Amino acid sequence: DLLYLIEAYFQPKLLKGKKILITAGATLEMIDPVRAITNLSSGKMGYAIAQAAYEMGADVTLVSGATALNPPNGVRNISATSAATMYQNVMQNIASQDIFIGVAAVADYSPAQTQQQKIKKSEQSLSLELSRNKDIIAEVASLPSPPFCVGFAAETENLLEYAEAKRLKKKLPLIVANLTSDAMGNDNNKVFLLDSNGTHPLEQAAKIEIARSLLTHVASML
Amino acid sequence: DLLYLIEAYFQPKLLKGKKILITAGATLEMIDPVRAITNLSSGKMGYAIAQAAYEMGADVTLVSGATALNPPNGVRNISATSAATMYQNVMQNIASQDIFIGVAAVADYSPAQTQQQKIKKSEQSLSLELSRNKDIIAEVASLPSPPFCVGFAAETENLLEYAEAKRLKKKLPLIVANLTSDAMGNDNNKVFLLDSNGTHPLEQAAKIEIARSLLTHVASML
Numbered sequence: 001d002l003l004y005l006i007e008a009y010f011q012p013k014l015l016k017g018k019k020i021l022i023t024a025g026a027t028l029e030m031i032d033p034v035r036a037i038t039n040l041s042s043g044k045m046g047y048a049i050a051q052a053a054y055e056m057g058a059d060v061t062l063v064s065g066a067t068a069l070n071p072p073n074g075v076r077n078i079s080a081t082s083a084a085t086m087y088q089n090v091m092q093n094i095a096s097q098d099i100f101i102g103v104a105a106v107a108d109y110s111p112a113q114t115q116q117q118k119i120k121k122s123e124q125s126l127s128l129e130l131s132r133n134k135d136i137i138a139e140v141a142s143l144p145s146p147p148f149c150v151g152f153a154a155e156t157e158n159l160l161e162y163a164e165a166k167r168l169k170k171k172l173p174l175i176v177a178n179l180t181s182d183a184m185g186n187d188n189n190k191v192f193l194l195d196s197n198g199t200h201p202l203e204q205a206a207k208i209e210i211a212r213s214l215l216t217h218v219a220s221m222l
Numbered sequence: 223d224l225l226y227l228i229e230a231y232f233q234p235k236l237l238k239g240k241k242i243l244i245t246a247g248a249t250l251e252m253i254d255p256v257r258a259i260t261n262l263s264s265g266k267m268g269y270a271i272a273q274a275a276y277e278m279g280a281d282v283t284l285v286s287g288a289t290a291l292n293p294p295n296g297v298r299n300i301s302a303t304s305a306a307t308m309y310q311n312v313m314q315n316i317a318s319q320d321i322f323i324g325v326a327a328v329a330d331y332s333p334a335q336t337q338q339q340k341i342k343k344s345e346q347s348l349s350l351e352l353s354r355n356k357d358i359i360a361e362v363a364s365l366p367s368p369p370f371c372v373g374f375a376a377e378t379e380n381l382l383e384y385a386e387a388k389r390l391k392k393k394l395p396l397i398v399a400n401l402t403s404d405a406m407g408n409d410n411n412k413v414f415l416l417d418s419n420g421t422h423p424l425e426q427a428a429k430i431e432i433a434r435s436l437l438t439h440v441a442s443m444l
Binding site for chain 2: 028031032033034035036037038039040041068105107108109112116117118120121123124125126127128129130131132154155156157162180181184
């Protein structure tokens with residue numbers, strides 16, 4: 001609506017001249033041509049961050065997994081629906097970036113083999129072999145001169161403990177912690193920002209508001 | 223648009239007084255609170271059939287799996303995103319139905335156990351145990367006095383052979399055969415209707431047109 005457009009127009013241009021790469025949405029790891037392992041990420045949080053970053057003056061590249069959303073205006077969108085293609089597209093575009101925010105819920109495991117034809121059902125039970133995918137944000141953060149890396153931790157329990165452990169293990173300056181029940185599929189979210197100064201809780205708000213608060217925090221750390 | 227509304231209004235009321243139950247969309251079989259096995263069904267074909275059936279005068283119940291679509295006007299919609307809840311909701315509503323059309327891409331297998339908390343990644347590989355789901359349309363077709371049952375076969379190879387085998391095995395008077403590459407996610411489709419009289423190819427067309435042709439064929443068989 002008009003009010004929103006005015007508000008967006010007047011966002012402080014805190015990211016002017018900055019290049020930012022954001023991943024968003026779920027990945028689909030194909031078992032056969034029609035079946036896949038996926039997750040419940042809607043893409044709303046990542047898309048809100050891409051939109052907020054554009055409104056704050058950044059040059060935004062969005063690497064999108066599976067999502068029903070339309071990419072925000074002004075943003076370069078690259079579609080990459082599997083963990084492997086998402087990794088490739090991030091790595092191809094990472095060199096010139098100032099900031100990387102990994103919001104996509106990337107599958108940790110993929111089927112060890114993708115069948116070329118639809119599997120016919122037969123047995124009463126079967127066993128699906130899975131192998132570990134590359135950890136995109138950990139790979140980005142361990143580049144020789146990495147961009148400023150922001151991770152997301154979506155947990156069902158032990159939220160702050162798991163998120164801080166993930167931040168330290170992957171060597172991220174900042175991680176956003178949220179409960180899956182607050183985050184996934186919702187228009188609102190309730191998050192905590194964790195950095196080396198400690199835990200900064202944000203009030204529950206629309207994802208676009210959370211996105212603006214997060215990017216304001218990021219800009220203050222650059 | 224207006225032209226569409228006029229066309230819809232003037233559809234022959236071939237299903238007036240008939241009760242029809244349609245399943246549509248994909249199922250989500252949860253591995254843990256955020257990860258799932260799913261498939262690429264968009265729900266478009268099933269929703270088009272529900273809409274066309276309503277326009278032809280039927281009393282329509284739609285049992286919807288995972289889909290990003292809004293249910294058509296005039297249709298009773300029941301949300302059921304797993305194979306197990308879809309089975310339950312179909313069986314609770316089947317007794318009074320004249321026609322059952324199973325369009326949903328119901329998962330053949332589900333994880334043997336759904337974890338209550340998000341699984342933490344650890345091993346380089348892992349094995350996911352799956353167990354067979356109930357075959358909804360086969361169960362409906364084997365009821366003592368079943369509704370007129372229409373199945374869908376989405377195949378990647380041997381289309382007509384697999385579809386006819388499925389029709390005979392599940393004792394369906396009619397099955398719709400389509401290639402996954404023609405069907406899944408698309409606005410158009412190319413299908414064959416298979417019944418005891420043989421194979422009836424339909425021209426490639428918008429899914430709403432396919433739906434009208436299918437229901438006209440069904441009405442002729444009642």
